[in-house]
Amino acid sequence: MRVAIDAMGGDYAPDEIVLGALQAAKAYVNDDVEIVLVGDQSQITQALERHGNGKESNITVHHASEVIDMHESPGAAVRKKKDASVVVATSLVKQGHCDVVICAGSTGAAVAAALLGLGRINGIERPAIATPMPNLTGTTILLDSGANVDSKPKHLVQNAIMGAIYAEYVLNIPSPRVGLLTIGEEESKGNEQVLATYPLLKQLNTVNFIGNVEGRDIPKGTVDVVVCDGFVGNIVLKFGEGLAKAILQLIKESIKTSGFLTKVASMLVLPALNGLKKKLDYAEYGGAPLLGVNGGFIICHGSSQAKAIKNAIRVAKEFTEQDVVAHIRETIAKEGVVTHEGN
Amino acid sequence: MRVAIDAMGGDYAPDEIVLGALQAAKAYVNDDVEIVLVGDQSQITQALERHGNGKESNITVHHASEVIDMHESPGAAVRKKKDASVVVATSLVKQGHCDVVICAGSTGAAVAAALLGLGRINGIERPAIATPMPNLTGTTILLDSGANVDSKPKHLVQNAIMGAIYAEYVLNIPSPRVGLLTIGEEESKGNEQVLATYPLLKQLNTVNFIGNVEGRDIPKGTVDVVVCDGFVGNIVLKFGEGLAKAILQLIKESIKTSGFLTKVASMLVLPALNGLKKKLDYAEYGGAPLLGVNGGFIICHGSSQAKAIKNAIRVAKEFTEQDVVAHIRETIAKEGVVTHEGN
Incomplete structure (x- = not known):
């Protein structure tokens, strides 16, 4: 390889x-x-x-x-x-x-x-970046997290199919739960884009569509693949990164400004805190695949350092070994009729 | 009152x-x-x-x-x-x-x-929910956080004006920094809605528009008022609530599963952790005003308990004392020309 x-x-x-x-x-x-x-x-x-x-x-x-x-x-x-x-x-x-x-x-x-x-895989009109996000029990794939904005419903359907394949073959999640990111659980909650996407997702044969999910479902881990427009996905991704960093900083500061005993105590707690930091660190995840193009392509964070690059190479290796591109090609062909509906 | x-x-x-x-x-x-x-x-x-x-x-x-x-x-x-x-x-x-x-x-x-x-204030076409979010140095107002989806550029402009007034009169932030939530700092980054909104915001006289902001700017506190569509705002709000809860849970779990010394230490650190929890707790903020209607209207979280309601009454008091509705009415009249441009 x-x-x-x-x-x-x-x-x-x-x-x-x-x-x-x-x-x-x-x-x-x-x-x-x-x-x-x-x-x-x-x-x-x-x-x-x-x-x-x-x-x-x-x-x-x-x-x-x-x-x-x-x-x-x-x-x-x-x-x-x-x-x-x-x-x-x-x-x-x-x-x-x-x-x-x-x-x-x-x-x-x-x-x-x-x-x-x-070039694009036959049947895919827009590729999507599938970013792994840590949750309470494992990992949720968020896609698209920034390749495209103003997606049409059929593009979100394609994201659902590709994300499910990635979660199954690379993250080893059998029959991954796929959710549509919106502002309420009911089918009637969302913007025009999401309302038109919901019925198309319900028709898919290869995707375990669990319905609408809300922002809070991502960290909870009640969904494995979260489908959204790249505009929303990118905002959520960067907000999460910033919020996690801010919370860890606030904890460290509140420990610093407290009394001696707490300071001693905090030295003992720091390893736990660093374990958490690791869990929330994008560098551990390495990179996010661009799904939908004819070949492997892993996109890394702009501020990637050695560890992130090393882990991205691991992701690249798994992506290639699992032949994700071929699986997407086959599944898109199978689901072809549905993905070309919508507007 | x-x-x-x-x-x-x-x-x-x-x-x-x-x-x-x-x-x-x-x-x-x-x-x-x-x-x-x-x-x-x-x-x-x-x-x-x-x-x-x-x-x-x-x-x-x-x-x-x-x-x-x-x-x-x-x-x-x-x-x-x-x-x-x-x-x-x-x-x-x-x-x-x-x-x-x-x-x-x-x-x-x-x-x-x-x-x-x-009814709506003259010149406001869609009201917006202005939710306070904690950041590293204070509070950022996010609006709209869920009253409307598929907003037009002129609606986002109205949000900017209303959010700035609320931040100035109720949060006491002089000349609050207003940012447009999108996926990159450059004027060219965003979806159709945001790209069309940017030039309209630049034309405002009463708003200190600092340009585009990204998701990470909200927790950083580099912006006082974040303008967005209610679809995006609601997802960000619920995601942040869920993520903060998940991180605090992970810290407590990692302390629980660690050794005796760490457990003793953690008992001393817990007050700091609870202080943080308080900072991140929506109940402390009480409620979010619905801006743009002819009267005071404070919307609370569905799972509000006594403390949240008590704090919402404080918010209602400040909102009324500062006569936010009158300020919005006057400012919208002043900026009238601009808010009716766009599509």
Whole structure:
């Protein structure tokens, strides 16, 4: 298996990307995982020399002369910069040299590169980012978490099918519970988009649709796959990230400002707190697959450091081993009639 | 000042509503606050006898024979049940007998009763629920948090104006920072609704518009008023409530399952944790005003207990004292031209 990593994308590129690749290369050395670092050859080589030992036989470098900046218009940048690291990494998959791309750079550019380079699976009109979110008992997949906004009902239906496949094959949840994110449990609660989606989801044969879910159902863990528009999903994702961080900060501050005994006590409680922090840390989850394109594509948080990249390589590995793309292709073909209804 | 409380609305009505009213009556006995409990006379009187001492001269009961159930269609129920507690409470304000309504029953029915009973402020097309959310440094107002979905850009503009007034006069934030909730900081990031709203917000004279904000800005406290569609706001609100609850539960569990020393330590840390819980508890905030109708109307969480109702009465008091309705009326008239642009 070969993973193409955009070594130039993300706040800490290339050093942390290279470091993560080195950690994964060591961890998966017996698993036949080969890592291809794509980007400026001299920068990557220098980073490898700084952090590696020169013995990593399962890491190679593939030169790409350009980089897409966070502030560039994604579609235009991907079209113009044909030698951008993310574009070249994607073409390695397209050409069959690699199985899956990993990118921590601009999400917009990543989605555009994947769409242009790999194309969509037949029957899927818009790909979706499927982000794992921790809940009280495990993990909930939220999709779309930011690839597309103003989705039509049929796009949400496609999200439901893809999310269920990912949850089943990669998270090992048999018959995952799929819910439609809205503002009340009753079928009549929601905006126009959601009201038109509900009856379409009910008609699906391959999806265990449990009906409407509300915001509070995500952390509760009463649903495995939450279907929503990328506008809503992205807001929820970033709000959750910020809220978790704020709560942990408030706990630490309230411990700091309290008396001596509490301070001693808190030192003993800190390990528990750090365990919780780990549970809530996106770096542990590594990356979120872009579902619906013809090939593996894992999108990482812009501030990914080595640990996140290492874990993204694990996600890429599982995604490829489980052949998620083929499962989506087959299921979409089976459900074809329904997904093309709606407006 | 007279507050009309729907004593029959909410999961714990009438007992907890009556209990909250009794606590507020005691706390505000010198503030000239009179509380009118609206609903089934015998049930309310019995609750008053159970929890009160018969000496509450600032509490009266106003009989209403009907109740609107959580599962009834709000508009139809309000029209049909003319003697429903929430309808009667609203009419007490309409007729000038009371200044403000408090309701913990069905939010949909509350909004419908307010719209039908009080009408909209001239220039406001859709009222909005302005919910206070705790952040690292204080409070952020989120509106709309569920009164309306599929809002047009001009409705979001009206939300911005109303939210700024509430933050300034009730939360005492001078020149509150108003942000538009979307998926990126740049003006170009968002769905159709948000992209069309941005230029309209820039044109406002009375609003300190700081541009786009993301989900993570709410807990960070980098914005005082967050403007969004009621669909998005309601999902964010319920997700945040659920996530905060889940995190506190996880901390308590991880302390429970750890060793003896940690358990002792945790007993000392628990007060800090409970302080945090208080900060995150909606009951402390009491209620969220429905802005844009011709009169005071405070909406409470369905599971409000006495403390929430008592605090809602404080919110109702401040809302009335600060004459928020008059300020909205004046400002909307001033900004009139802009709010009627857009589509």
